[in-house]
Amino acid sequence: MFIPLSVFFIKRKQIPPLFKPVIYYLFIALVLTALSDFSWRMKLRLNLPPWASNNIPLYHLNFIFQLLMFAWFFNRLNEPFLRKVKKALPYVFMAFVLVNFTIIRPIDSFIFDYSSELNAAEAAILLFYCLQHYVYLAQAEQVSYPYSRAVNWIVAGLTIYVGVNFFIFLSYSTLIKFSKDFSIGIWDVHNYSWILLCCLIAMGLYESATAKSRS
Secondary structure (H helix, E strand, O other): OOOHHHHHHHOOOOHHHHHHHHHHHHHHHHHHHHHHHHHHHHHHHHHOOOHHHOHHHHHHHHHHHHHHHHHHHHHOOOOOOHHHHHHHHHHHHHHHHHHHHHHHOOOHHHHHOOOOHHHHHHHHHHHHHHHHHHHHHHOOOOOOOOOOOHHHHHHHHHHHHHHHHHHHHHHHHHHHHHHHHHHHHHHHHHHHHHHHHHHHHHHHHHHHHHHHOOO
């Protein structure tokens, strides 16, 4: 996350407001990831109670904010394609989160159990946002917003990230139960795709700042 954030701090005056949701998410993810890493390391050193040493709820919050911030970003593009569906999806997702952790699962599962359903649903919705963006570009004679190249860098990174990880998220709870070593190894795929996403977000922010300075 320091890769795109370094671009933001250097170019922050030139980055257009259109990209605020992405920048907000980077800061939120930085805080949640730092807390998650701290919790995991302290678990190895201190005899903390389970609720204090468990970083699973931080992962859940990270994925929830990821969906909400990128959905906000896509809706800010104001692309005249499936507008009502795109605006409704964040509310549908939050309703799913509520049902998943109250009716389908016990409430404390949000804290103690990794939820493949949550992460797979988040990835599927984000993949829908990405694909509808490309459908819009294929149909549009003229893009309805500036900084389209910068937007495309970010959408390309997000498409690769959610496309690669959807099936990992979908089956990860099962992998944890049956093969912990394999589940740890397969998560490296997520980590590498996450680094690629951060690099492409950095490219998008840099391109947006450069395009604004040219205009």
